[in-house]
Amino acid sequence: MLNIIRAELFRSKKSKLFWLILTAIFINGGVYGMSVATSEVFDDIFIMPLFILLAAYFSLMIGREYADGTMRNKIIAGKTKATIYFAQITLSLMTSMIFIGAFFIPFIVIASTTMAANIPLAVILSSSAGFVMSIFVWSILFTVVSILISSREIAAIINFILFFAIMISAYQINHSLGQQEYIGTYNTETPVQMSPEEVKLAVEGMFEGSHYSEHNDEGVITYFKIVESDEEVLNPRYIDEPFSTILQTIEYLLPYGQLNAYLSTLTSYMYAASEEDVPFHLFPLYSLCMLAVLIAIGFIAFRKKDLR
Amino acid sequence: MDYVLQVQGLTKKYHQNTVINDLHMSVPKGAIYGFVGKNGAGKTTLIRLICGLQEPTAGAYTLYGTNHHESDISTTRRRIGAVIEGPSIYMNMTAEDNLKVQYRVLGLPSFDWIPTLLRLVGLEHTGKKKAKHFSLGMRQRLGIAVALCGNPDFLVLDEPMNGLDPKGIIEMRELILKLNREQQITILISSHILDELARVATHYGFIDNGKMIQEISSTELEKAFRKCTRIKVTNMGVLTRVLDSMQQEYTVVSEEAVNVFGEVHITPLVLRLANEHCNVLSIHELDESLEHYYLNIVGGAKHA
Numbered sequence: 181m182l183n184i185i186r187a188e189l190f191r192s193k194k195s196k197l198f199w200l201i202l203t204a205i206f207i208n209g210g211v212y213g214m215s216v217a218t219s220e221v222f223d224d225i226f227i228m229p230l231f232i233l234l235a236a237y238f239s240l241m242i243g244r245e246y247a248d249g250t251m252r253n254k255i256i257a258g259k260t261k262a263t264i265y266f267a268q269i270t271l272s273l274m275t276s277m278i279f280i281g282a283f284f285i286p287f288i289v290i291a292s293t294t295m296a297a298n299i300p301l302a303v304i305l306s307s308s309a310g311f312v313m314s315i316f317v318w319s320i321l322f323t324v325v326s327i328l329i330s331s332r333e334i335a336a337i338i339n340f341i342l343f344f345a346i347m348i349s350a351y352q353i354n355h356s357l358g359q360q361e362y363i364g365t366y367n368t369e370t371p372v373q374m375s376p377e378e379v380k381l382a383v384e385g386m387f388e389g390s391h392y393s394e395h396n397d398e399g400v401i402t403y404f405k406i407v408e409s410d411e412e413v414l415n416p417r418y419i420d421e422p423f424s425t426i427l428q429t430i431e432y433l434l435p436y437g438q439l440n441a442y443l444s445t446l447t448s449y450m451y452a453a454s455e456e457d458v459p460f461h462l463f464p465l466y467s468l469c470m471l472a473v474l475i476a477i478g479f480i481a482f483r484k485k486d487l488r
Numbered sequence: 489m490d491y492v493l494q495v496q497g498l499t500k501k502y503h504q505n506t507v508i509n510d511l512h513m514s515v516p517k518g519a520i521y522g523f524v525g526k527n528g529a530g531k532t533t534l535i536r537l538i539c540g541l542q543e544p545t546a547g548a549y550t551l552y553g554t555n556h557h558e559s560d561i562s563t564t565r566r567r568i569g570a571v572i573e574g575p576s577i578y579m580n581m582t583a584e585d586n587l588k589v590q591y592r593v594l595g596l597p598s599f600d601w602i603p604t605l606l607r608l609v610g611l612e613h614t615g616k617k618k619a620k621h622f623s624l625g626m627r628q629r630l631g632i633a634v635a636l637c638g639n640p641d642f643l644v645l646d647e648p649m650n651g652l653d654p655k656g657i658i659e660m661r662e663l664i665l666k667l668n669r670e671q672q673i674t675i676l677i678s679s680h681i682l683d684e685l686a687r688v689a690t691h692y693g694f695i696d697n698g699k700m701i702q703e704i705s706s707t708e709l710e711k712a713f714r715k716c717t718r719i720k721v722t723n724m725g726v727l728t729r730v731l732d733s734m735q736q737e738y739t740v741v742s743e744e745a746v747n748v749f750g751e752v753h754i755t756p757l758v759l760r761l762a763n764e765h766c767n768v769l770s771i772h773e774l775d776e777s778l779e780h781y782y783l784n785i786v787g788g789a790k791h792a
Contacts, residue, residue, distance in 0.1 A: 187592035191578065194585055249576035250589075256539045257593050257638060258566035487541040488573070 184254060184267035185274075192241070192275065201237045202282050205230060209283035213290030220294060220450045222443035228347075230283055231318055235339035237279075238272060238322035243332020251487060265482045268327055269320065269475055276319040280312055299449040306460060307442045313467035314435040318343075320471055321435075324478035328485065350436035353427050359417045374403040432459070433466045490517040492642045492674045493538060498547035500533055500698075507533045509698040510547065515642075515676055515691070520668050522689030523678040524782055530698040531678040532573060535646050539570050551642075566594070569640035571648060575631025579620040583611045583630050586619060590637040601639075609633040609663060625656030629663065636667075643667065645677045649684055657684060664688050686778040696786050713781060716774040717752045720745045726766035730757065747774065 192198045208229045215226045245251040254264050295304060322339045329335040374382060374391065381387040382403055390406040419427060431437035441458045495513040499506065508530045515521045525531045536542045538549055540561070549556050554564040577586045587602045606612040609629040614622070619630060628648055635643060645664070649657050665688055667673045679685045685692075692709060694701045721727045724744060731738050734757065737749040758768055 183593055183595040187589045190585075190592055191581075191589055194581060196580070244578070244580075248578050249572070249574060250578055252539070252541060252570070252572055252576045253590060253634060254593055255541055256565060256568055256570045256635070257590070258562040258564075259593070260562050486536075486543075488536065 181263050181267045181270070184259060184264060185271050188267070188271050189274075195241065197237065197240055198275075201233050202279065204233050205279050206282040206286055208233070210286035210290060212283075213287040216287075216291040217294045220298075220447075222446045222450075224439060224443055227439070227443075230279075230315075231343050232340065234276070234279065234315070234318055235322050235343055236336060237275075238319065239326045239332055239336035239339050242268065242323065242326035243330075243335050246330040247332055255487060261483050261485075262479070265327065265479055268323060269478075272319050272323040273316060276315055277312075280315055284308070294450075295446075299446060303446070303449060307446060310438060310460060310463045310467070311442055313464050314438045317435045317467050317470045317474070320474050320478075324474050328478060328481050330488065346434050347436045350431055350434045350440055353431040353434075353437065354440060356417065356419055357424060357427055357431070359415055359419065361415060361418045363413060363415045372405055372407050374405050378405060379403045429466075432463060433470060435467070435470070438463050438466070491515060492517050492519075493549065493551055493676070495534070495538070495549040496547055498534070498537065498549055499545045500530075500537060500542065501545045507698050508537070508544070511695070511698065511700050513693055513700055513703065515674065517674055518668075518672060519674055519691045520664065520689050521674070521676045522685040522692045523676060523695065524680070524682060524685065524692055524778075525678070525695035526680060526786075529695045531695060532646055533698075534695070535570070535572055535644055535676075535678060539568065539572060539644060540565055541572070566638055567641045568644060569632075569635030569638060569642070570644035570646070571628070571631040571635050572644070572646045574650075575627045575634070577619050577627060577630050577634055580618055582616055582618055583614045583622075583633070586630060586634055587637060590634045594638050596637070605633050605636060608636070608666075610659065623656070625652050625659060628652065628656070628660060632663065632667075640673065642674045642676070645675065647679055648677060649679060649681050657681075661688055682778040682782060692778075694782055694785055701785055709778070709781065715750060717748045717771060718745055718774055719748060719752075719757075719771050720769040721761065721766050722769065723764075723766040726761060726764045730760050730764070730766075734760075744769065 208226075212226045216222055251264070255261070321342065325339050325342065326332070326335040329338060374387075378387060378391075382391050382393075382405075387405075391403060392406070393401050393403045395401045432441065441460070441463075445458060445460075491514045493513070493515040495511055498508055498511045498513075500508040511530070511534065513534075523531050523534075533542070537544050538551070538556075540556075544556070551561065551564045552567060554561050578589065581589070583606060584602060587605060588599060591599055591602070603612065606614070609632055611626060611630055611633065614626070619627060622630065632643070632645070632648070648664070649660055652660060661684065664675060664677065668675055668688075677685065677689070686706075689706055691703070691705050693703045718741070719727065721744060724740070724746075727746060728738075728740070731746070731748065734753075736752065738746045739749075740746050754771065761768055
């Protein structure tokens with residue numbers, strides 16, 4: 181396995197794609213650092229290119245093995261499929277670490293002052309560790325897809341689709357879980373006529389609340405106020421237990437769900453807002469579970485795959 | 489006789505489609521084994537199976553006496569080099585870097601033999617030129633160099649002459665002969681360029697529809713070629729009547745010529761034709777080609 185890793189590291193070193201992606205990730209880290217330093221918000225929009233670059237890199241680099249037919253050389257050289265597979269997984273994790281380094285170095289240089297002033301060091305370190313774990317999950321996901329699909333173009337498309345599907349799913353779950361159990365209604369069909377005192381306040385622009393006026397044919401103006409109804413109705417979009425817990429777990433299992441949780445927590449520290457009750461201590465465990473499942477599925481499928 | 493590869497009843501199915509069907513085959517040590525078959529006959533699939541890229545549905549094969557079910561087949565496979573369906577090389581790398589990658593995969597400690605290997609395949613002057621800028625012939629030779637990195641005893645070449653220009657074909661032929669004669673490498677070549685194969689092969693295996701029709705050495709093949717004599721005359725009617733009376737097998741190829749198969753007793757034939765006032769314009773022996781032989785046996789297999 182070490183021989184394959186050595187060979188692949190040599191190939192990466194010689195690859196223009198590797199250096200191009202590394203440079204792009206370095207720039208992305210700098211841009212993200214500037215975004216945090218100037219807006220004091222950890223916005224996920226500026227971090228998205230990192231995942232797209234990872235998807236492109238693993239699809240194209242592993243896809244080249246199939247396109248050039250060089251995957252065959254390893255099998256013919258007496259390497260088992262298990263050796264090739266686990267060498268590729270190890271290599272992907274190593275490459276991810278290099279990419280993470282390229283992202284974090286400019287990010288920390290630019291954003292460290294802003295972060296250090298607002299966020300405790302322990303939170304920064306634990307968030308960073310969790311973020312690294314979630315990057316590993318992304319990398320292994322893209323690797324497994326690329327090693328199972330011989331066409332690099334199709335692998336790249338599937339990896340991009342998977343990234344956006346996971347992102348949208350995480351957002352959707354987060355939105356659904358944020359729904360209130362009851363929602364208030366406003367009674368606008370039966371307007372309530374305002375008292376003379378209230379009319380006086382309304383004319384002076386001092387009335388608190390919504391109101392409107394009507395005038396009849398003789399020019400008499402009548403003021404009405406819009407009264408909020410006391411009754412509340414059950415929100416049909418509210419998700420009750422146990423589904424809310426299940427959905428919450430799914431959200432945190434998704435690497436994008438974890439990312440969102442980290443980013444919103446870091447942002448809340450910037451504005452001294454109250455922390456949400458997020459089980460951050462479980463995130464690395466969730467990531468490890470995802471890694472184990474992905475690696476196992478990939479291994480079973482790769483062993484059965486006919487190579488050409 | 490020592491065999492490098494022995495295949496026993498090998499079958500490969502893709503869903504319901506049987507590509508290799510109960511195939512038997514033996515490649516003797518030191519041979520250049522020409523694996524002959526039309527496109528889709530199952531040549532490449534068989535090569536993929538013996539190289540370990542795919543698993544057979546049924547049957548077995550042994551490489552240097554190791555059955556493919558045995559755990560040390562991977563170790564035995566290190567004695568093979570192969571170029572399957574075109575050269576397996578990194579197009580964005582130089583010839584030397586391609587060899588370095590394969591050396592690392594094999595865990596070879598030194599790159600000392602790389603210049604020799606490049607010289608052997610005639611790529612010693614390619615320098616920094618990347619493989620994507622090579623001609624097809626150069627790529628094929630680089631593919632062979634990659635396959636030779638582990639110093640194999642058995643080289644498998646799948647259609648190595650496909651797409652090559654005449655110069656490339658000659659270079660490839662010379663390389664194959666050099667590897668076999670100077671390095672004592674047993675070579676299995678699949679090809680449908682039969683004239684070219686006939687110049688190098690010492691043994692043949694004819695495959696059709698996933699089945700081995702015949703295995704034969706080149707010496708036996710030469711003996712098996714049916715003799716054929718082309719006779720041109722002025723009166724076709726007389727010739728056919730005389731040949732029928734002499735119980736000779738023949739086919740009419742034009743208004744004045746026939747191909748006569750088997751031994752022809754020329755003197756009595758010419759005398760009888762002369763008696764019936766039929767002049768003989770020409771007589772010459774035709775060599776049956778590998779292609780004719782293959783078509784005959786494939787046709788025979790279909791009609792069997």
